[in-house]
Amino acid sequence: xxxxHFNGPEYVEQLDFNRLYKQWKNIRDLMLDGKWRTLGExxxxxxxxxxxxxxxxxxxRKFRFGNFNVYKRRKTYAGSGLYEYKLTR
Numbered sequence: 001x002x003x004x005h006f007n008g009p010e011y012v013e014q015l016d017f018n019r020l021y022k023q024w025k026n027i028r029d030l031m032l033d034g035k036w037r038t039l040g041e042x043x044x045x046x047x048x049x050x051x052x053x054x055x056x057x058x059x060x061r062k063f064r065f066g067n068f069n070v071y072k073r074r075k076t077y078a079g080s081g082l083y084e085y086k087l088t089r
Contacts, residue, residue: 005064016027023048027056028066031087038084057085 001064006020026046031037059065068087075082
């Protein structure tokens with residue numbers, strides 16, 4: 001598997017890589033069980049902010065972050081606005 005490649009205008013590899021890699025890996029490892037989870041449920045397990053979780057789920061779709069399938073669906077009913085996510089290879 002490729003090692004993820006982080007970048008951005010504020011990214012400093014020496015300061016940010018280990019933290020970002022750990023978040024990415026922990027979110028990936030949790031979600032590889034194929035269970036549907038909301039951002040809040042992932043936050044409860046891992047302790048990362050929901051914004052970071054959401055960003056990592058978007059990253060996981062990219063080739064340089066593993067090219068995973070990330071599925072999204074409404075949690076309860078069509079008008080709820082609460083989504084849950086599932087990851088597959």
